[in-house]
Amino acid sequence: MNALQYSGVVTPVGGDDARFMDAALNFGRRHMGLAAPNPSVGAVIVRSNGVEPIVVARGVTAKGGRPHAETEALKIAGDASKGATMYVTLEPCAHQSKTPPCASALVNAQVGRVVIAIEDPNPLVSGNGIRMLRDAGIETIVGVGASQAKIDHAGHFRRVRDGRPHILLKIAVSSDGKTGLAGRKPARISGQVSTAEAHILRATFDAIMVGSGTVLADNPKLDCRLPGMEDRSPIRVVLDGSLRIPLDCHVVQTAKARKLIVITGESAAADKQKALEAQGVEVIRVQVTKDKYRKPVIDDAIVELGKRGITRLLVEGGPMLSASLLQNDLVDEAVVVRAPVTLGADAIDALEGLPLNALLASPRLRIIEERMLGSDKMIRLFRK
Numbered sequence: 469m470n471a472l473q474y475s476g477v478v479t480p481v482g483g484d485d486a487r488f489m490d491a492a493l494n495f496g497r498r499h500m501g502l503a504a505p506n507p508s509v510g511a512v513i514v515r516s517n518g519v520e521p522i523v524v525a526r527g528v529t530a531k532g533g534r535p536h537a538e539t540e541a542l543k544i545a546g547d548a549s550k551g552a553t554m555y556v557t558l559e560p561c562a563h564q565s566k567t568p569p570c571a572s573a574l575v576n577a578q579v580g581r582v583v584i585a586i587e588d589p590n591p592l593v594s595g596n597g598i599r600m601l602r603d604a605g606i607e608t609i610v611g612v613g614a615s616q617a618k619i620d621h622a623g624h625f626r627r628v629r630d631g632r633p634h635i636l637l638k639i640a641v642s643s644d645g646k647t648g649l650a651g652r653k654p655a656r657i658s659g660q661v662s663t664a665e666a667h668i669l670r671a672t673f674d675a676i677m678v679g680s681g682t683v684l685a686d687n688p689k690l691d692c693r694l695p696g697m698e699d700r701s702p703i704r705v706v707l708d709g710s711l712r713i714p715l716d717c718h719v720v721q722t723a724k725a726r727k728l729i730v731i732t733g734e735s736a737a738a739d740k741q742k743a744l745e746a747q748g749v750e751v752i753r754v755q756v757t758k759d760k761y762r763k764p765v766i767d768d769a770i771v772e773l774g775k776r777g778i779t780r781l782l783v784e785g786g787p788m789l790s791a792s793l794l795q796n797d798l799v800d801e802a803v804v805v806r807a808p809v810t811l812g813a814d815a816i817d818a819l820e821g822l823p824l825n826a827l828l829a830s831p832r833l834r835i836i837e838e839r840m841l842g843s844d845k846m847i848r849l850f851r852k
Contacts, residue, residue, distance in 0.1 A: 484521055485555070485583050488514050489613035491523065492555040493585070493620060496537065497672070498528045500620070501700060504674040505777030506533030507558060507624035511541040513579075515552035524548045536561065538570040542577050551580040557617050558624075559588040559610075562596035571597040575604040584610045585617035589628050619836075619850065623674070623779030626800060632774040633781040636801040637793055637827070638669065643808055645824040646815035647787060654686050655815070657807045661842030666784075667692045669803065671700035673782040675729075675773065679763075679789040680708035689718045690784075691726065701726055702782065705773065707789065709733040709756045709763045711740040715747065724748035729776075731769045733762060766792050787820040794819065794827055802827055802849040805841065 496510020503509075506529055513525040525548070527541030538560050542549050560570035560582070574582060582601050587610060588594060601608045618625070623634040640657045641647050649655045658666065670676055670692045682688065683706055691701035704719050704726065711732050713720060719728050728749045732741070733756035741751045754768040766789075773781060783793060793799050804827065818824050827833070828847065837848035 484514075485609070485612045488512055488521070488523070488553075488555045489557070489583060489585055490616075491526075492557050493613055493616055495526050495528055496557045496620060499531060501672040501674055501702060501780060502531045503529040503533050504623075504779045505627070506536075507621045507779070509537040509556065509558045509621075511537035511554060511556045513541050513545045513549055513552050513554050515548060521553075524552065534567060536567070536570050539567070539573050542573055545577075549577045549579055551578065553581040553583060554579050555583045555612075557585045557613070558621055559584050559586070559593055559595075560597040560601070561588070561590075561593050562600050563592040569597070569600070571600040574601060575606065579606060581607040582609070583612050584608065585613040586611070586621065589625055591628075622800065627774050627779045630774075632770045632798075633674065633778045634800045635770070635781050635783060635793065635798050636669075636673070636803065637783045637790055637799045638666065638803045638805075639790060639818050639827070640666075640805045640807065641818045641824060642811040642815070643806065644810050644812070644815070645818055646811040647818040648685075648816035649811060650814040650816070652681065652685060652786075652816055655811055657809060657811075658805055659807060659842040659844050662805045662807070662844040662846065664694065665841050665846070666805075667694045667697070670702055670782060671697050673702045673780045674778045675703040675705050675780070676782045676784060677705035677707065677773075677789075678783070678785045680706055680712045681788065682784070682786045683708075683713050683717055683719065685786075687717050688784075689722070691722075703727045703729065703778065705729045705731065705781070707731050707764050707766075707769060707785070709736070709761070711736040711744070711751075713744070715743055720744065720747050720749060729773070731764045731772065733764060761788070763788075763792075766796055766798065770798060787816055787818060790818065790827075791820040791822050794822065794830070797832065799827070799830075799833065800851045802833060804828065804847045804849075805844050806847070807844045 492510040492512040499508040511527040525541045525545035527537040626634040833849040
């Protein structure tokens, strides 16, 4: 599985509609993590050559969200789109924004049929694109590939409905459920295969978030270091209630080349904020928790990211951040990589104050995938 496929468990149903929708879904993943604030939609145009149906054009939402997949495919197909079938993974837009509505483009191109995976919950679209197509006399089918499209477009759906990004919590744990050594020292847990998979995962997300403790302990780069995929590195986000993050750490030193957002408390030092901003860091202030830790209120922090167009957020934070997300019902998806190493009773639990089963057996999540990554076992869960 490559970086452009890592987004879900694809199960073709059979038949031409299911087969070509699978193709649209696969193609749509190419810009996952690059199309924000829009979803990465896939579109495939198919027509018969007199013997069998063939694909004449494909489109995917461009980097930055425009142009949309439908107009890209129509441009490639040209006159071949007339009377053809378009398979698209999300309802075509029906409102005028920076570009004309995709539904209008389909009508003007005189496509003969449109197969849509799932309706768009955006109030500006929600059923209007389907209605526009049907009013023009175009046969329009909705629901083919819907279960997979719901997974692929989860970031768009979550931001539209709740004003926040879809959150995937990624945890690497030892066989005894630990994630770090005593004294909160980092431990190498994952093998080479699962480490590479983690970088593939980063390539499909708009942003990656950790707590300041992880920055202080590990000094991570939080980028995608697979050959040829460096440009797919996500925006970096650090939760840091008192601006402890050092100016010479990797993420700050590279902030002018790759965006870094630091979310801190309302009373954090103004001079430290200015020093970070001079390095190219965006600093956001929110309320902090009332406990001794004085950490940014997680709900407020996540909403601020949604306001900035982030739709898919990968969290590789430490035990406290992971537990906070779970306790606040903010885990929409999880990837747990369990390695055959033992760290011992004094090591740090993967979830601060919670057993690992609080995640693995959460009533809000269901297991959708299990597979081996070399000697490590990966378990993937998704919100029910």
